[in-house]
Every structure is written in structure tokens, then in C-alpha cells.
Amino acid sequence: MLAALAAIPVLIAVVVRLSAHVPPGRGPVFLDRITQNGMFVAATAMVVAIPLFLPLTVGVVAGDTVAGEAGMGTLRYLLVAPAGRIRLLVVKYLGAVVFCVAATLVIVLAGSAIGALLFPVGPVTLLSGDTVGAGQAEWRLVLVAAYVTVSLAGFAAVGLFISTLTDAPVGAMAATVVLAIASQVLDSLPQLAWLHPWLFSHYWFDFADLLRQPVTWDSFGANAVLQAGYLAVFGALAYGRFASKDVLS
Amino acid sequence: MSPSPGDTGTTGPGPAALAVETHGLVKRFGHQLAVGGIDLAVPQGSVFGFLGPNGSGKTTTIRMLLALAAPTHGAVAVLGQDMPRSFRTVLPRVGALVEGPAFYPFLSGRANLHRLDAADANSPAGTRAARVDAALDRVGLTHAAGKKVRAYSLGMKQRLGIANALLAPRELMVLDEPTNGLDPQGTREVRSLVRSLATEGTTVFVSSHLLAEVEQICTHAGIMRAGLLVAQGTLAELRRDGREQVRVLTPDMARACGVLARLGLVPEIAVSVPTDDDGGLVRAPVPERRGEPADIVAALVADGVRVRGFAVEAGSLEDRFVELTGEGFEVVE
Numbered sequence: 001m002l003a004a005l006a007a008i009p010v011l012i013a014v015v016v017r018l019s020a021h022v023p024p025g026r027g028p029v030f031l032d033r034i035t036q037n038g039m040f041v042a043a044t045a046m047v048v049a050i051p052l053f054l055p056l057t058v059g060v061v062a063g064d065t066v067a068g069e070a071g072m073g074t075l076r077y078l079l080v081a082p083a084g085r086i087r088l089l090v091v092k093y094l095g096a097v098v099f100c101v102a103a104t105l106v107i108v109l110a111g112s113a114i115g116a117l118l119f120p121v122g123p124v125t126l127l128s129g130d131t132v133g134a135g136q137a138e139w140r141l142v143l144v145a146a147y148v149t150v151s152l153a154g155f156a157a158v159g160l161f162i163s164t165l166t167d168a169p170v171g172a173m174a175a176t177v178v179l180a181i182a183s184q185v186l187d188s189l190p191q192l193a194w195l196h197p198w199l200f201s202h203y204w205f206d207f208a209d210l211l212r213q214p215v216t217w218d219s220f221g222a223n224a225v226l227q228a229g230y231l232a233v234f235g236a237l238a239y240g241r242f243a244s245k246d247v248l249s
Numbered sequence: 250m251s252p253s254p255g256d257t258g259t260t261g262p263g264p265a266a267l268a269v270e271t272h273g274l275v276k277r278f279g280h281q282l283a284v285g286g287i288d289l290a291v292p293q294g295s296v297f298g299f300l301g302p303n304g305s306g307k308t309t310t311i312r313m314l315l316a317l318a319a320p321t322h323g324a325v326a327v328l329g330q331d332m333p334r335s336f337r338t339v340l341p342r343v344g345a346l347v348e349g350p351a352f353y354p355f356l357s358g359r360a361n362l363h364r365l366d367a368a369d370a371n372s373p374a375g376t377r378a379a380r381v382d383a384a385l386d387r388v389g390l391t392h393a394a395g396k397k398v399r400a401y402s403l404g405m406k407q408r409l410g411i412a413n414a415l416l417a418p419r420e421l422m423v424l425d426e427p428t429n430g431l432d433p434q435g436t437r438e439v440r441s442l443v444r445s446l447a448t449e450g451t452t453v454f455v456s457s458h459l460l461a462e463v464e465q466i467c468t469h470a471g472i473m474r475a476g477l478l479v480a481q482g483t484l485a486e487l488r489r490d491g492r493e494q495v496r497v498l499t500p501d502m503a504r505a506c507g508v509l510a511r512l513g514l515v516p517e518i519a520v521s522v523p524t525d526d527d528g529g530l531v532r533a534p535v536p537e538r539r540g541e542p543a544d545i546v547a548a549l550v551a552d553g554v555r556v557r558g559f560a561v562e563a564g565s566l567e568d569r570f571v572e573l574t575g576e577g578f579e580v581v582e
Binding site for chain 2: 072073074076077078079080081082083084087088244246247248
């Protein structure tokens, strides 16, 4: 899955390199700037990956956490070892978060590498108009990766909870991914504006503040608080469900 | 049972300490009663055969012993402590094979055992490699330890499952159908393994639907039927509860029945034994107040019954088992 994520920036970069001319203002954000500066490959890839590819892969990992062990029958042996139910949940969740970190870093690093390979790399003009060097720009990209990881942490907790509900990992994965899509659809309906701040996908694209000089952390903080709320609620639900669950698989 | 050398006596006072004890244990799934109030008593140091047809509640009971499922009613004590409350202190002393082996197919046998051993936060990591190799050696899997479990046969997976139960010195082994999928050679090895565990002082709780298996290795047995424990005790006690039988091999079956009936017995012609030129088998349970068996032969001969064979047999465990669980293949609902 990490290889598939790494393929996104590579695909974008190769396609842009092979096409003679990219009309400005069309396609994903930053796409038209790639030819001038390879630094934008990673940024473009991240924007492309956030709505579907990242929720898809994280949903698969998070949905598989408990249900996958149950489906294979190894859950009963882990519990008899005894792993302890709370400890198992915590370790499984941490594993999913590690995957989130790896997934976003892979996109940034693969994007930077292929960008540097195929395009000139130079100072980047930030959204605030300031220009920073390539090294500083790379650092900003890693900050974006951190932001997206935090964005996915609450979602991963939702997946963990769903995973405790079933012994069929495929069902848990599908349900988790569908929730990510549904949340984004709801977030795009203006009639539901009152609901938007509560949707876990609401701040997914709000990493623009990290691309200004100086960096403002407001959206990072708001996002972190929301995701922590999701983690608390769905972590508690997962614990409530799993602690008393009869393991019959 | 004489106390064995490995018995440290850490789990309870007195010689009659029980390794597993349940009181009124009930498990209900929705409307279905899987286990209907059983009182198991598994003495320490015994090899306890947990018998019953498929679907009689054996595995559900085992899951409750191991804190995988919570009882609907009733109490469970394993190694003298309440379950599932004390799972943290009890389960490290229990090795288990539950409803078949389960492993990660993409890892080797050795890597699987390493992972399962590491799942217990208190298992010493320093001795892990040595313990894993010793367990693999004990089940004869050393040569295949590096192979991916994907490539294992069912019998090899079963052996790996038993190796997992042997990762640490255990006071209680719970083995659910341990010989499933094993060839006759493997079955014999499991039997000798169980015996060697028993001589080391480990209590072994073996579930099985195969009576012969239990009869060969167990000191005690419990028989489940439709969620109820219909009998338990030492094998000798269980056999004694089965009634003795008079068996007469004769060509004059009808006349033999007449004579036996006159003597106050309730004879029947055994349909399971085919009638041929030598005649067939007539059998009858021995009455409570039995006379001298030879008198029965004398009476038969006096009436002109040609007796080719005569025996008074103790009830076999098989008769007892069939008597308690019913004959045939029907899975109890």
C-alpha cells in the first residue's frame, strides 16, 4: 500500500513531464507550477491523495486491526497469551497511527525525490508572498505530512471501533472507507453547515496556514482538538465493545 | 492421584485442589442455550477427557475457562482463581489450543511463536528464542521452523499450535481436539506428549469427540450432551456406572431369549452382530441382584440352547458414552 501511495507523486510527475504544456488553473492545486519547481510535485500529490487514497489505505489498515486477527483466528491466541484486551487495542491503534505517519511521509519523500529528478528545484514562493529556499520548503512539506497524519488519527480511531464490531475484516475496511467518503460528502452540502465543524474530514485540506510566513498554527490546533475528540469518543467505544466482547472466532 | 514431582502446590490448599472448577456455568447466545449450567471439577494432576458429540458445548465451555467469553451465569475458577477476573495471573500458567490452530500464513512457524510469546507482556524476552526452539523440538517441527506457515500441512499447523501451548512451563494445558488432522503417527505422538506432561505434574484438559483417544490417555472424564455435563469422574467410576452385560453366542437365539426372560433378565438380540451359521449374539443387562453367572449357562443348556460363547462383561466406556449421548450422527441443536 505504501508503494501504491509512492506511485501517486511519481505518476503525476511523469505525466506532467511528458505533456508539453499544462494549462494554468486546471487540474489539482499546484499542478501548473510543477514544471517550474519540482517542490510542487509532493504538494500536488498530497492534495490528490487526501480525499481518497489516504482514507482508503488508512481505512484498510484500521479496519483490519481487530477484525483481521479475529478473521484469522489469531485473536483468541493473542488473548490467551494473554495480551490483555486494552493493551491489544492500544498497540493496534498505535500501529495504525504509525501507518498514517509512514503513508504521508512516503508521499512527501517520493514526491520530493521524483520532483528533484525530473524538474528544476528552487526557492518557493509561499502563499503569503514570501520566498523561502528549497530546504525550508521541504521542511514545510514535512509539516504538511504531520498535519495530514493528525487529520487521519481520528479517522483511524473510527476504523478501530468498527473493527471491533465484526469478525470479517473486509466488512470493517469497507465500512470505514465508506464513512470517510460520506463525511466528505456531508461536508460539501451547505445545508448542513451546522454539522461541518464536527465532521472528522472537515479540516483535512486546511493545511494552507503551514505554507505562510510566519506559520500560523490555528487550523493545526483546531484540527488536533477535533481529532483528539474523535480519538477519545471512538477509543472509548472500541474499549467498551471489545472489553466485554465474547471472542468466538 | 499421587502427587507428582513437578507439582509445586502453589494453586490451592490440600490434596483435593481442583485445577478447573465451575459452578452452575451457563452460556446463552440469544435464545440458544449453549451451556446449560455445568459443575466441572478437574482435579489437579489429572488428565481430564472432556467428551461429547459435536455441538454439545465443549468449545464454548473452554472459551469461558480461558476468559475468551464471559459466562451468562455461574462461576469459573481456574488454578484456584476466578475467571475471567484474574486472567492476567492465570493465563500465563495455562497453555491452550482452542478450536484448531491459527497463525499468520505469511510468517514462518518460528516467527509466529515469537510473536505469540511476545504478546504476553510478562514473558521473559531473554529466554524467548530458547523456549521457542525447545517447543518446536518437542513437537518435531524443528526442520520446518523456518518455513512459512502457508506451506504447512494441517497436521503441521496442529503441531505448531501445540508448540505454542508449550512455550512456557504450564500448570494447566487445555487442548481442544488436539489430534484433529494428525496422521496416526502424529496422534501417537500427541498421546505420549500428554502422558509426559502429566508425569511432569501438569494438569491436562483434553476435549475430544473420539472416545478411544480419551480412553487411552485420560485418568478422568466428563461427558457433555446438549450443553449439560451428564457424567464426570474417574474412568473407573464412569465404567462402573455402566451396567454389566450377559452375552450369549448361540444359534438358538429365540430359545435363549425365552430362558433369560424366565430368569428375570431383559434379553435382546444384538442387531449390531450379524447372524450367521454360528448363530448370533443375545445380550441382557445383569440385574441388580445377580446370581452366579454359571447358573445362567446351566439353565440355558438344560433347555437345550446350544451355547457357543458366554461372557459377563463390564460395561465399556463406549456403551456408557452412547447411553449418555445417544447414538448416531445427529448434531444436537
